[in-house]
Amino acid sequence: MIRFLLLVPALLLSLSAAAQSDPQKAFDHAAEFPGGLQGLQDYLRISMRYPEKAKNDKAEGRVQVRFDVNENGSVGAIKVMNPIHPSLDSEAVRVVKGMPNWKPATLDNKNVKVSMVLPVVFALDDKKGK
Numbered sequence: 001m002i003r004f005l006l007l008v009p010a011l012l013l014s015l016s017a018a019a020q021s022d023p024q025k026a027f028d029h030a031a032e033f034p035g036g037l038q039g040l041q042d043y044l045r046i047s048m049r050y051p052e053k054a055k056n057d058k059a060e061g062r063v064q065v066r067f068d069v070n071e072n073g074s075v076g077a078i079k080v081m082n083p084i085h086p087s088l089d090s091e092a093v094r095v096v097k098g099m100p101n102w103k104p105a106t107l108d109n110k111n112v113k114v115s116m117v118l119p120v121v122f123a124l125d126d127k128k129g130k
Contacts, residue, residue: 031069031105031114047095050122051087059085062121063092071111073101081117092120 033040053059061084068077078096080089096118104111 027112027114028106028109029103031073031116032103034100034103043099044095044120047098048120049091050124051091053087054085054091054122055124057085058124059088060123061085061088062119063088065092065096065118065120066115067096067118068113068115069102069104070113071104073104073111075099075102077115088122092118 033043035042062082063084064081066077066079066081067075070076075096078093080093083089105114106112
């Protein structure tokens, strides 16, 4: 029987801050998912579903989803950076769209918009005992 593994590396990359004029300056606080990295992993494990079409096509791979965490913590500007299979790409986007508000990043004690990249690995495993 085919089953899937959802692997989420413990890595979220802050790409930019829209309000940041000095690219060398660090954030006061990075954007954070409610419950931190463990909360994000739990959310993805509960929310993500391996699409039947991708299973039938034996599609696997890493979907990298870029999104913004806005000043109010909402998620927007969601884009797949490396399309691998339409149904896997759509599933990753669906789950990111459904995320609860994040704790926004701050710079100079002001909330700022940041861009994030979330790598999500979809893998089929049809070996017994794994």
